Every structure is written in structure tokens, then in C-alpha cells.
Amino acid sequence: MPVDNCVEFGWQDLETRGFLYHSHLTTGMHVVVNAAMSADGKLSSRRREQIAISGEADFERVDRLRADSDAVVVGVGTVLADDPHLIVKDDTLRAQRRENDRPANPARVVVDSSGRTPTDAAILDDAATTYVCLSEAASVERRAALAGRAELVTAGDERVDLLRAFATLQEQGLEQVMVEGGGELIFSLFDAGLVDELRVFIGPKIIGGRDAPTLADGEGFVTEFPSLDLESVDRLDDGVVLTWCVADR
Numbered sequence: 001m002p003v004d005n006c007v008e009f010g011w012q013d014l015e016t017r018g019f020l021y022h023s024h025l026t027t028g029m030h031v032v033v034n035a036a037m038s039a040d041g042k043l044s045s046r047r048r049e050q051i052a053i054s055g056e057a058d059f060e061r062v063d064r065l066r067a068d069s070d071a072v073v074v075g076v077g078t079v080l081a082d083d084p085h086l087i088v089k090d091d092t093l094r095a096q097r098r099e100n101d102r103p104a105n106p107a108r109v110v111v112d113s114s115g116r117t118p119t120d121a122a123i124l125d126d127a128a129t130t131y132v133c134l135s136e137a138a139s140v141e142r143r144a145a146l147a148g149r150a151e152l153v154t155a156g157d158e159r160v161d162l163l164r165a166f167a168t169l170q171e172q173g174l175e176q177v178m179v180e181g182g183g184e185l186i187f188s189l190f191d192a193g194l195v196d197e198l199r200v201f202i203g204p205k206i207i208g209g210r211d212a213p214t215l216a217d218g219e220g221f222v223t224e225f226p227s228l229d230l231e232s233v234d235r236l237d238d239g240v241v242l243t244w245c246v247a248d249r
């Protein structure tokens with residue numbers, strides 16, 4: 001895959017796996033944000049209920065991306081709303097990972113300042129290693145509830161310090177990282193300069209609602225806006241998959 005618009009960072013093995021490169025100075029990790037949004041830019045409804053924006057073909061694309069990743073990251077808002085499992089669903093893809101001496105599933109990561117992840121959340125099952133990134137604000141009780149079910153990473157005072165948390169994850173060998181949402185976390189990752197690549201399925205639905213989650217929520221940028229270089233446009237069912245790499249800021 002051509003990487004004309006991106007700064008190559010010497011990740012030859014990743015190039016063969018079809019990833020784009022962006023040299024960010026803070027970590028050597030490669031971070032891909034992937035999401036499905038409606039034609040009007042929403043990730044879900046104002047009730048924050050999961051909506052079938054994409055179909056089977058897109059879920060297969062997402063499954064392949066998971067299989068190529070060392071970790072799948074979500075915010076705790078997504079865990080509370082969707083209770084995602086975040087494993088590789090296709091048996092053949094899991095078998096291929098094992099043949100390459102990798103765990104059958106990528107690690108799962110929740111960004112969760114105060115430790116609100118429910119102890120019966122699907123991502124805490126034994127299908128993969130799970131990291132819960134906490135801040136100092138997480139109580140002793142919540143830490144005790146999650147310890148034993150997940151690896152706990154603490155970074156930041158009130159909110160998770162993403163630069164520090166991702167540096168710790170990288171030290172654990174998690175280098176090819178995929179982020180599956182939601183909008184609060186995606187905004188913060190762009191704000192921290194941690195995103196290398198954005199892949200979005202735009203589906204044939206209008207969801208509407210000023211309070212419905214969008215691709216990047218948070219406080220929003222006001223003066224400087226991250227710029228993206230378009231790499232590809234692929235039709236999928238009645239939608240499109242857009243792939244951008246993040247231009248240097």
C-alpha cells in the first residue's frame with residue numbers, strides 16, 4: 001500500500017500488513033481509529049443504544065482489523081452502552097494468529113478513569129488479556145473489584161493521561177493498536193496527537209439528534225484542527241469506507 005502522504009517510521013512488518021504510518025513523537029505505537037457512523041456523522045442514537053449502521057461485510061472488515069492488531073481499545077462509555085466483547089470472531093483468523101505465535105485474540109483495553117467497568121462486563125472474560133486504564137481517582141474498592149479480572153494501569157490524576165497510559169501499554173508489547181470508540185475517547189486521542197490513521201464506514205442512515213454521539217465529541221477543537229490525508233475510498237454495500245492518515249500537526 002502506498003504511504004506517500006505519511007511519514008514512514010521504519011515499521012516494515014506493519015507495512016506488509018497494510019497499515020499507514022505517521023511519525024508521532026510521543027510513542028512508537030501505531031494507532032488506528034475505526035468506527036461506523038451514519039451519513040450524518042453519528043455513532044449511535046441519543047439514547048446511546050448500539051445501532052446497526054454497517055452490515056456483515058463491514059463487520060468482517062473490522063474482524064480482520066482486530067486480527068491484525070495487538071490491542072483493541074474502547075472508552076468506558078462504550079463498555080457501559082454496548083458491553084462489547086472485542087474478540088476476533090472468525091475461527092480461521094484466530095487460528096492464523098496462533099500459527100504466528102500470537103494469542104488467539106488481541107488484548108482488550110478500557111480507558112476508565114474511575115473504574116466504572118462492571119465486573120460482569122464481556123471484555124473481562126478469559127478470552128483475552130484485558131487492561132483497564134485508571135486514573136488516581138479510582139477508588140480502592142473499584143481497584144479491588146477489577147484486580148484479578150484485568151491488568152490495571154494507572155495514569156493521570158482525575159482523568160486517564162492517554163500519553164502515559166499508551167506508553168505503558170507499549171512497554172507491554174502492544175504496538176499495533178486499534179481504537180473502536182466512542183466519540184469522547186476518539187476526540188481525546190486526536191487531542192493528544194496519538195492517532196496515526198482513521199478508518200470510517202459511513203452508512204446509509206440518518207440518526208440525528210444534537211445529543212447523539214459523533215465520531216469526535218469532547219470539548220472540540222477551536223483554533224487548530226488535526227488535518228487528514230485521504231488514502232482510499234472503497235464502496236461497501238450501500239456505504240463507503242474512508243481511510244485517512246493523520247497529517248503532521
Ligand SMILES: NC(=O)C1=CN([C@@H]2O[C@H](COP(=O)(O)OP(=O)(O)OC[C@H]3O[C@@H](n4cnc5c(N)ncnc54)[C@H](O)[C@@H]3O)[C@@H](O)[C@H]2O)C=CC1
Pocket residue numbers: 034035036037042043044045047048049050051053074075076077078079081082111112113114159160161162180181182183184185186188189213217
Ligand atoms: N458506531 C460505532 O462504531 C461505535 C459506536 N459507539 C457508541 O459510542 C457511544 C459511547 O461513546 P462515549 O459516550 O463518547 O464514550 P467513550 O467510549 O468514548 O468513553 C468515554 C469515557 O472514557 C473515560 N475516559 C477516561 N479518560 C479519558 C480521556 N482522557 N479522554 C476521554 N475519555 C476518557 C471517561 O469516563 C469518559 O466518559 C455509545 O453510544 C456507543 O454505542 C462506540 C463504539 C463504536
Ligand SMILES: Nc1nc(O)c(N)c(N[C@@H]2O[C@H](COP(=O)(O)O)[C@@H](O)[C@H]2O)n1
Pocket residue numbers: 035036050051052053054055058059062074078082083084085086087180181
Ligand atoms: N463496525 C461497527 N458497525 C456498526 O454498525 C456498529 N454499530 C459498531 N459498533 C461497535 O462494535 C462493537 C461491537 O463489538 P462486539 O461485536 O461486541 O465484539 C462495539 O464497540 C460497538 O459500539 N461497529
